Amino acid sequence: MSSKQPESNPVHFYDEGERLPDQLPDSPFPIFIEWFDQAWAERLTPNANSMTVSTLHSDGMPDARVVLCKLIDPQPGSVVFYTNYNGDKGRQLDAVPFVSASFHWDFYERQVRIRGPVVKTTEAESDAYFASRGLESRLGSWISDQSRPIESRDALMEKVAGVMEKLGLDAAALMSGDEIVIPRPPHWGGYRIHAQSVELWVGGVGRIHDRARWDRELTKAGDGFTYGAWSSTRLQP
Ligand SMILES: Cc1cc2nc3c(=O)[nH]c(=O)nc-3n(C[C@H](O)[C@H](O)[C@H](O)COP(=O)(O)O)c2cc1C
Numbered sequence: 001m002s003s004k005q006p007e008s009n010p011v012h013f014y015d016e017g018e019r020l021p022d023q024l025p026d027s028p029f030p031i032f033i034e035w036f037d038q039a040w041a042e043r044l045t046p047n048a049n050s051m052t053v054s055t056l057h058s059d060g061m062p063d064a065r066v067v068l069c070k071l072i073d074p075q076p077g078s079v080v081f082y083t084n085y086n087g088d089k090g091r092q093l094d095a096v097p098f099v100s101a102s103f104h105w106d107f108y109e110r111q112v113r114i115r116g117p118v119v120k121t122t123e124a125e126s127d128a129y130f131a132s133r134g135l136e137s138r139l140g141s142w143i144s145d146q147s148r149p150i151e152s153r154d155a156l157m158e159k160v161a162g163v164m165e166k167l168g169l170d171a172a173a174l175m176s177g178d179e180i181v182i183p184r185p186p187h188w189g190g191y192r193i194h195a196q197s198v199e200l201w202v203g204g205v206g207r208i209h210d211r212a213r214w215d216r217e218l219t220k221a222g223d224g225f226t227y228g229a230w231s232s233t234r235l236q237p
Contacts, residue, residue, distance in 0.1 A: 018109070018202050024232040026100045028198040028214040031114050035200075036072060039105045052195075053081065054100040055092040062100075063092060069103070070129060072189070077195045079114060080121060082129060086187045088145030093118055099193055103162045109203025111219040114195050119223065121190030130184035138182040139163060194218055194225050199235070209237035 025031065039048040047068065054064040071080040079101065084090055093099070097119070103112040121129075130138065140162045143156075150156050162172070167182060174180070199213040213235055218229035 009173075015052035017204065020200060020202060020203075020212050020234075024212050024214075025235065026232075027074075027077065027230050027234075028112075028212075029072070029077050029195075031200055032198065033072055033074055035105065035108065035110050035112065036103070037109065044107045046107075048105065050099045050104045050140065051079075051081070053089065055089050056096040056098070057088075057092060058095065063088065065089065069101075073192075076225075077198075078129075078192045079195070080125075080190050080192050082121075082126070082188070084141070084144065084188055084189045085120070087148075090146075090187075099191075101193055111199075111201040113199040113201070114193060116194045116195070116196035117218065117225070118191040118193050121192055123189070127184050129190060130188065135180055135182070138145075139167075139169075141185050141188040142167070142182070165211035179196055194227075204237065207237060209235055211235040 020031070036049070042048075047066075049069045050066050051069050052064050053067050054062045057063040067081040069079050069081055072180075073079070096197060098117050099115070101114045101122045103110075106110075120126075130141070133141075138161070143159050149157075169180065196218050197213060197215045199211060202210045204210055211234065212232055214230040214232045218225040219228075
């Protein structure tokens with residue numbers, strides 16, 4: 001930061017760079033997906049699909065952590081992540097099945113915030129995604145009692161050996177070149193966040209950012225929801 005004063009009028013909130021459309025679209029999802037796809041394609045950060053998901057801890061405080069978004073479904077408008085159902089977030093979601101999730105793509109000066117109820121993905125959906133994961137990730141899902149204490153790193157590594165043995169994975173099996181089938185642990189699967197509220201944010205000069213939020217009503221219907229129409233509002237930064 002320089003203490004030197006500029007010579008001419010220094011205040012210019014000139015309106016250049018990216019903005020949300022003047023006429024906000026009916027749904028936020030096309031812009032959200034365009035932003036996600038660009039971040040994913042250009043991969044200026046290795047985990048362009050990371051999002052911070054906040055849940056409600058039983059002590060009443062929010063609890064936030066990063067997870068990876070594995071699917072964005074434009075219709076009806078939901079996002080999916082995978083985790084251990086028995087970890088802290090899983091148990092918090094059993095009690096209060098709502099989240100706030102946010103994506104931040106710093107380089108593009110873009111943020112997306114999503115709030116809404118969550119529902120576990122179907123067994124078939126979780127199985128299909130689990131089967132697509134790398135061997136280590138599939139094994140890791142069996143090894144970790146997520147969020148539970150463990151006395152040492154060595155003890156964790158012993159669990160690795162124990163799980164490999166239980167699944168019959170010795171060195172010979174690993175070196176054989178045969179496809180290694182590992183079933184999905186019952187405690188591991190996905191959550192689908194049904195978007196009830198979505199905010200799109202674009203950085204602007206002088207912190208005069210551009211923000212808009214879309215809201216809609218969700219009504220529980222069986223295992224899912226019915227969705228009201230989106231209504232949009234531009235917000236001050
Ligand atoms: C870049 C990044 C991606 C992550 N992706 C996931 C994920 O997809 N699923 C997951 O359960 N944890 C993921 N984690 C770990 C979580 O942040 C967290 O440590 C873990 O889920 C335990 O959270 P909990 O104790 O609140 O349940 C990720 C962490 C980072 C930094």
